[in-house]
Amino acid sequence: xxxxxxxxxxxxxVGTGVTNILLGEKPVLEEKxxxxxxxxxxxxxxxxxxxxxxxxxSSILLTDNPDDVINNEDIDVxxxxxxxxxxxxxxxxxxxxxxxxxxxxxxxxxxxxGTELFEKACQVGKCISFEASVCGGIPVIATLKDSxxxxxxxSIYGIVNGTTNFIxxxxxxxxxxxxxxxAEAQEKGYAESNPSKDVNGIDSAHKLAILxxxxxxxxxxFESIYCDGISDIQLEDICYANQLGYTLKLLAxxxxxxxxxxxxxxxxxxxxxxxxxxxxxxxxxxxxxxDAIGQIMLCGPGAGGMATASSIVADIVDVGLGKAxxxxxxxxxxxxxxxxxxxxxxxxxxxxxxxxxxVADIPGVLAKISGIIGQNNxxxxxxxxxxxxxxxxVPLIMVTHQAREGDVREAIGQIKKLxxxxxxxxxxxxxxxxx
Amino acid sequence: xxxxxxxxxxxxxVGTGVTNILLGEKPVLEEKxxxxxxxxxxxxxxxxxxxxxxxxxSSILLTDNPDDVINNEDIDVxxxxxxxxxxxxxxxxxxxxxxxxxxxxxxxxxxxxGTELFEKACQVGKCISFEASVCGGIPVIATLKDSxxxxxxxSIYGIVNGTTNFIxxxxxxxxxxxxxxxAEAQEKGYAESNPSKDVNGIDSAHKLAILxxxxxxxxxxFESIYCDGISDIQLEDICYANQLGYTLKLLAxxxxxxxxxxxxxxxxxxxxxxxxxxxxxxxxxxxxxxDAIGQIMLCGPGAGGMATASSIVADIVDVGLGKAxxxxxxxxxxxxxxxxxxxxxxxxxxxxxxxxxxVADIPGVLAKISGIIGQNNxxxxxxxxxxxxxxxxVPLIMVTHQAREGDVREAIGQIKKLxxxxxxxxxxxxxxxxx
Numbered sequence: 001x002x003x004x005x006x007x008x009x010x011x012x013x014v015g016t017g018v019t020n021i022l023l024g025e026k027p028v029l030e031e032k033x034x035x036x037x038x039x040x041x042x043x044x045x046x047x048x049x050x051x052x053x054x055x056x057x058s059s060i061l062l063t064d065n066p067d068d069v070i071n072n073e074d075i076d077v078x079x080x081x082x083x084x085x086x087x088x089x090x091x092x093x094x095x096x097x098x099x100x101x102x103x104x105x106x107x108x109x110x111x112x113x114g115t116e117l118f119e120k121a122c123q124v125g126k127c128i129s130f131e132a133s134v135c136g137g138i139p140v141i142a143t144l145k146d147s148x149x150x151x152x153x154x155s156i157y158g159i160v161n162g163t164t165n166f167i168x169x170x171x172x173x174x175x176x177x178x179x180x181x182x183a184e185a186q187e188k189g190y191a192e193s194n195p196s197k198d199v200n201g202i203d204s205a206h207k208l209a210i211l212x213x214x215x216x217x218x219x220x221x222f223e224s225i226y227c228d229g230i231s232d233i234q235l236e237d238i239c240y241a242n243q244l245g246y247t248l249k250l251l252a253x254x255x256x257x258x259x260x261x262x263x264x265x266x267x268x269x270x271x272x273x274x275x276x277x278x279x280x281x282x283x284x285x286x287x288x289x290x291d292a293i294g295q296i297m298l299c300g301p302g303a304g305g306m307a308t309a310s311s312i313v314a315d316i317v318d319v320g321l322g323k324a325x326x327x328x329x330x331x332x333x334x335x336x337x338x339x340x341x342x343x344x345x346x347x348x349x350x351x352x353x354x355x356x357x358x359v360a361d362i363p364g365v366l367a368k369i370s371g372i373i374g375q376n377n378x379x380x381x382x383x384x385x386x387x388x389x390x391x392x393x394v395p396l397i398m399v400t401h402q403a404r405e406g407d408v409r410e411a412i413g414q415i416k417k418l419x420x421x422x423x424x425x426x427x428x429x430x431x432x433x434x435x
Numbered sequence: 436x437x438x439x440x441x442x443x444x445x446x447x448x449v450g451t452g453v454t455n456i457l458l459g460e461k462p463v464l465e466e467k468x469x470x471x472x473x474x475x476x477x478x479x480x481x482x483x484x485x486x487x488x489x490x491x492x493s494s495i496l497l498t499d500n501p502d503d504v505i506n507n508e509d510i511d512v513x514x515x516x517x518x519x520x521x522x523x524x525x526x527x528x529x530x531x532x533x534x535x536x537x538x539x540x541x542x543x544x545x546x547x548x549g550t551e552l553f554e555k556a557c558q559v560g561k562c563i564s565f566e567a568s569v570c571g572g573i574p575v576i577a578t579l580k581d582s583x584x585x586x587x588x589x590s591i592y593g594i595v596n597g598t599t600n601f602i603x604x605x606x607x608x609x610x611x612x613x614x615x616x617x618a619e620a621q622e623k624g625y626a627e628s629n630p631s632k633d634v635n636g637i638d639s640a641h642k643l644a645i646l647x648x649x650x651x652x653x654x655x656x657f658e659s660i661y662c663d664g665i666s667d668i669q670l671e672d673i674c675y676a677n678q679l680g681y682t683l684k685l686l687a688x689x690x691x692x693x694x695x696x697x698x699x700x701x702x703x704x705x706x707x708x709x710x711x712x713x714x715x716x717x718x719x720x721x722x723x724x725x726d727a728i729g730q731i732m733l734c735g736p737g738a739g740g741m742a743t744a745s746s747i748v749a750d751i752v753d754v755g756l757g758k759a760x761x762x763x764x765x766x767x768x769x770x771x772x773x774x775x776x777x778x779x780x781x782x783x784x785x786x787x788x789x790x791x792x793x794v795a796d797i798p799g800v801l802a803k804i805s806g807i808i809g810q811n812n813x814x815x816x817x818x819x820x821x822x823x824x825x826x827x828x829v830p831l832i833m834v835t836h837q838a839r840e841g842d843v844r845e846a847i848g849q850i851k852k853l854x855x856x857x858x859x860x861x862x863x864x865x866x867x868x869x870x
Contacts, residue, residue, distance in 0.1 A: 017727070021585045021727055026587075028584075028585060028586065028587045028726075029584065029585065031652075031767065032584060032652070032766060032767055032768060033584070033765050033766065033767060034764075034765045034767060035765050131582070137727070137728040137729070137731060138731060139574070139577070139578050139581075139582035139583075142574070142577060142578075142581065142582055143574050143577075146574075146577065146749055146752075146753065147566070147574035147577055147745075147746070147749045148574075148745065148749070149463075149464065149467060149468070149748065149749050149752050150456045150463060150464065150744065150745050150748030150749060150752075151463065151745055152461075152463045217466075217467075273713075275713060275734065278708075278710060278713055290745065291463075291741075292452070292456055292572070292741045292742065292744060292745040292748075293572040293735065293736060293741070293742045293745040294572070294735070294736050294739070294741075294742055295735060295736070296572060296573060296733070296734070296735030296736070297732075297733070297734050297735060298731070298732070298733050299710065299731070299732050300728065300729070300730060300731030300732060301728060301729050301730070301731070304729070306726075306727040306728070306729070307727065307728045307729055309585065309727060310582075310583065310585050310586055310725065310727040310728040311582070313584065313585030313727075314581055314582045314583070314584050314585060317581075317584050317585075318581065321761040321762060321765055322757075322761050323581075323758040323761050323762060326756040326757050326758050327756060327758060329469075330468050330469045330470050330756055331467060331468065332466065332467055332468065332469060333467060
């Protein structure tokens, strides 16, 4: 069997990780495999600054121009670890046109341009592998696509962003507010200087788009994913929820219901004893429900150079040994739209809810608020009201039974107008069955 | 691409699950794949009793003789779900000789005869897939073999037997003794009428043998795995350990150390906040440490007809699409012994330990016991001694720092001989770093 010739485009944290695994002192792949990948070329716009530090063999082509790799006839597999959708889109498109298989860690590229890139790969008879695009080192793509192929996937619940999970874990465990923890995360390198795609949930939505395509084959518009981030999360809600037995996580959720498919990213309360509630810090966790397997959870490092490189190397071997292509060719979800499932509007979903009100400390307030809630077909499961005065009123916390989001928004709209209600009304969705 | 013709041997719980997935009302595989497996033949010794209940298509060959399937020229893939090592060994050997690929759920067969069966498969140019042999529906084989191929595996810690995990969870959560829970597990079908292979750890050792081969390529003798079961576990030890912050699990452990490779199955205390400590009931969980990925955990249903069938169907597709063979052919660990790693004796391992003594309530006892422990190079980390009288003495609980097992056994031998020590001395190994 001929060696697998690899061209790497991007020598950041992940690209360096891939280089370290392929060229390490005691290369593990040579110990395990008869046919191993050979790193032939590396392109990076700062190659002249980075390469000398890495003690690379002189046989490896080093360039600052991706085209030198894409147009190189010796190369079989292009590893794209640039990120973003500008150069990366060009690299993947041209690579496919030049007859290269693609391995990528680029969730944004696949979430936004996945459908057309998969189509192009099929046309030219090549394949795209992308384990590293979701949850770094955790084999969630292989699990959904291959290991659970015999399952109709019912739902996926994922903690798929390490930055936000670090922030929420730290807020809960150290009783610190959002702004303080974000600053610390930026200092430690767990959050970028512009953390908006992480904290507003867009990064999680990109990953959910990829997982949903594997689970349901939906060719949906990325914009149809409902997306709420964590930047408005108040420490006091985490504390009240904790008293009620819940842990707050930013979840990416897809769920097949009788009404259609739910696709949503938002802060979510989970029962303390749910396996996902124990996935802490920068770790990721994905919980999948399938009709044959029941429930399964995978957790581990969702980011980091070496962990992500671990997934990329697995993909290189998969592609290089010819294991990736038969699946890529045969998997209908990459090509067509086999399920007649529509993505339902957030107002149509059903969930349990946590409410936080600040109310005037006068008689009749609870009756008024619970009256409006009842009139909107929402049942109240539990209530906390203490005597403390905060924010010019008394905090009133409620947890509902299952209710329709449209009804919840209507009720909140009415409650906000009450004179006895002071300041912001907040709600957080609760998932406690995870089925 | 031609369809994948499947012959199923064994129509028990798992075989029925496979049939249900392949022949279900809305076959999920047809929705996902262009080329799907076709069930051509089923052999079971009670086929005439079982088949009529299943509403099978008349085109499927039904027989009570495995040879009718093994010798059938139409069949590409044999699924062996008989279990045991008598008929199953014959089925797999003959199937390979007849040019069939093999999918099996048989951990005992692979643990004991794996080396020679893999060798035979390589000789005849066929492959053996065995995801279902360890942890039912959890893709632990694919993860170790494929997803973590770029990693040097440092260690594996697995709760790989659902029966014993059910028993230990129930003992801890309901404060019930071993015998009572075992009887309940047998009544519920979680334990077999002869549960010896589960409770004595042999089943876990079979699975560890398979995982270790994938992680280290060791061609070791199955008998070299140290194996202790749970039948001597006392409820009071679970309670004392709980007070000290530990949960008891039956763990299968493999660990690469500077001395060699540790391979062992035994009751183990884990810190309450370790992810494996929250894997409860009949669930399984496997925690893997690799040099690139760091730590990763998979958990879910380790047994059950449909969950195990989920893994078998994934293997059938893998084999049928030609994805399994390139890896089977290229994976050195199936063929040769690439690592110069010896399995080290249990007396050479290093661990922390929990000790339970019953001692006379007289002055100087603690000094005598802790003196012997210290003389054997063992440091004491914590001690519990209450005033209660039990079993004719006072319970004395100790937790040690890291110590060599040989030293621990020596110390215990000396302590047992003390007149002030009454009844049994017990110890349980503690793993609290899991690195």
